[in-house]
Amino acid sequence: MIEVPAREESKRLHKNAADLKTLALELGLSQSTVSRALRAHPGIPATTRQRVVAAAEAAGYRPNARARSLAIGRAETIALSFPLERLQLPETNFVDVLAGISTAVTRRNYSLLLSPFQGDEAAVLRKLASSKSVDGVIITRPLVEDPRIGLLNQLRLPFVVHGRSEVKEAYSFVDTDNDNAFERLTGLLLDYGHRHIVAINGLAQFRYVAARAASFRRAFAARGLTPLPDAIEFVSMTEATGYETALRRLDDPQRPTAFICGSVFQARGVYRALGERGLKVGVDMSVVCHDDGVRGCSAADFVPPLTATATSIRSAGEQLALILIDLIEQNAPEPVHEILPFELVLRDSVALAQPQR
Amino acid sequence: MIEVPAREESKRLHKNAADLKTLALELGLSQSTVSRALRAHPGIPATTRQRVVAAAEAAGYRPNARARSLAIGRAETIALSFPLERLQLPETNFVDVLAGISTAVTRRNYSLLLSPFQGDEAAVLRKLASSKSVDGVIITRPLVEDPRIGLLNQLRLPFVVHGRSEVKEAYSFVDTDNDNAFERLTGLLLDYGHRHIVAINGLAQFRYVAARAASFRRAFAARGLTPLPDAIEFVSMTEATGYETALRRLDDPQRPTAFICGSVFQARGVYRALGERGLKVGVDMSVVCHDDGVRGCSAADFVPPLTATATSIRSAGEQLALILIDLIEQNAPEPVHEILPFELVLRDSVALAQPQR
DNA sequence: CCGTACCATGCAAGCGCTTGCATAATACAC
């Protein structure tokens, strides 16, 4: 029996036991037992566990995360690596992914470290790996041949990619079904009789852009048709480029009858251009879009409402985090590949193609 | 002289020295010296330092952040506590703050932990404090009487508030100059002859909302006028509420001649409502807005462009992080109060009030 | 050549937690 001095007793009331040691002392137990009790290790009888848990709660004790992570060799933290610009532009997709990641990370009792970079992402990844500040990392926007995949494999830092790359190495990813979404949108316009369709796509370096371009052509091919050689525009995903591109194509003597946009932002720009040229969406011109936008900047709020393929970017974020944590905890020995479905939401932005003008 | 076995030598080439110990061994120095050299402590001669730094770089060595933070008692990490919804809605302000925080945190060689909550923020803050995962926290959207301030002071967790509260306790904050911005906008409309102005404000529980309401009245008072009793609407900061509120006020027999909005989102809703009622902004009706929006959803892109007060939310974020880190590192013993200026950008959304209808 | 400085480096004790192994205590079988 250990004599607990009265001082200790009063201490318990006054200050939160910040310490495993103090807590153990107060309970008259060893640190090991207390530690194991808190983690519900087998071999600790329920009565002891309850006593310990109650005391910990009363004292407001929580294990020091730094010490714990040093001891167990894991930080129970993952990082999201991203170019800082994705926070500067109104990249709602990114924010949506972030929301999904946050949710899942919290649910699994992990923490999320934000790791923005400007310029040299590889250096940041190297630093994350060698300083062991996180157990794994999520990377986004893979290039067609993305060097980060090789690097991370070599650094042995668990990672998951949002999107796919064409590299031969093994890696886990979560991606939306771009391939079929763009094909579906294109098919829709073709079935409405449109032939001169302009696809406002993203920048060619990204894999998903290539995938979308291919899907576009596939939809034509499936109907025994061929798009015009300059049907696809490879530009950035902003309102401004959507606007400029649309304007340029509208002023072309060969004016298209429909636009497919890669994002709501581009679509917003297209709407603006059409407005300026006095063309009514869904009457004089058809517009569709991949990416439904997020609440408040949503395709549904366009005037007229925009027909679009919607995917839950948020759940992509959740999957990314969950898969990464599984990878870290070895629950998933094999690389995981997940392709999320999309949904086509018909609204009022598509008209039957004019017979001929 | 220590005999370094050949194996060690080859090891150096093959695998990155993950360890202070190994690195020290390779250099024939003690851990202390290597550690101090890397941190550029005084007392380590330059030649030694260079040798050590070179070896560390060659080996790709970076101190284990977990061990370091345990040893120094700091995590060199701060958290941003926020309600998860702020990532779900297109809260561009929030993202802008986040961008600013990210930038500053990175610049100071700290890390940023994202700490979203749903429901009980106090519990999350308590956990952050007791598990010592971060050295400090940024909180946002203070209430008029915000209990978090007392809590954090009591937990002795350094913190900075984005915005102000009315609590008596000491705390550091960064805020925009809401007080004067709303007054300026109101004054502008009054000077254009408007008298029946509706202010679409935020929810009353937030301190900045109260501040804006007061400024609104102050502008009237400064001209010997009084706003109508129901001039101020306390609603949420979304497009939908902007729309609904505007519609309701437009259909009121006492139709206002001008609207002031608390955010671009509300303003977007107002524009939509006006469109539906066939009213032309800047001709039949005047609209101004506090908050310039961010690129791509900016007041400048409205049709017609929206007159607004602009503040750099991003630099608010930077200040928040910098101040917090100073607080943590004791560079700022006193609470810091920073009020950021705004700028009034005149565009085309304001007309002279009709003589009388 | 000695004493005092000062310089360059090392020793070892933490930081607070986890965990393999050991140990005391109890239960059970015979």
Add this chain to the structure above:
DNA sequence: GTGTATTATGCAAGCGCTTGCATGGTACGG
């Protein structure tokens, strides 16, 4: 009553770094 399982708990060695203090070595003035 003895031997063996089983149970409940403790010991102590880390995890990899920092840092106060100690130490051996060199420089320098007298």
